[in-house]
Amino acid sequence: MPDAQELLKLIKQAAMEAVAAAGPVTVCRGTVAGTDPLKVKVSSKITLTSRQLLQCKGTGEMAEGDRVLLLREQGGQNYIILGVI
Numbered sequence: 001m002p003d004a005q006e007l008l009k010l011i012k013q014a015a016m017e018a019v020a021a022a023g024p025v026t027v028c029r030g031t032v033a034g035t036d037p038l039k040v041k042v043s044s045k046i047t048l049t050s051r052q053l054l055q056c057k058g059t060g061e062m063a064e065g066d067r068v069l070l071l072r073e074q075g076g077q078n079y080i081i082l083g084v085i
Contacts, residue, residue: 026072029085032062040068040081054080 030040038050071080
C-alpha cells in the first residue's frame with residue numbers, strides 16, 4: 001500500500017498547485033492616490049482606477065493618502081475595497 005499513499009500525496013500536491021496557479025482571492029493593501037476619480041496605488045508599478053475598484057457600502061469617504069484593505073478577485077483584474085485601515 002505504500003504506492004497508493006504516495007499517489008495520494010502527488011494528487012493532493014497537484015490539486016494545491018492548480019489552485020495556487022488559478023490566482024484565488026488575495027488580501028492586499030493599497031494607498032488612495034486620488035479621489036475624483038478614485039485611484040488606489042497597490043505597488044510602485046500598479047495603480048488601480050475606479051473601473052477596477054468596487055467599494056463596499058460601509059467604506060465611506062476616503063481621502064488621498066488613506067491606506068485601504070483590498071481583496072483581489074480571481075484573475076487579478078478587479079479589487080474590492082473592504083475599508084480604510
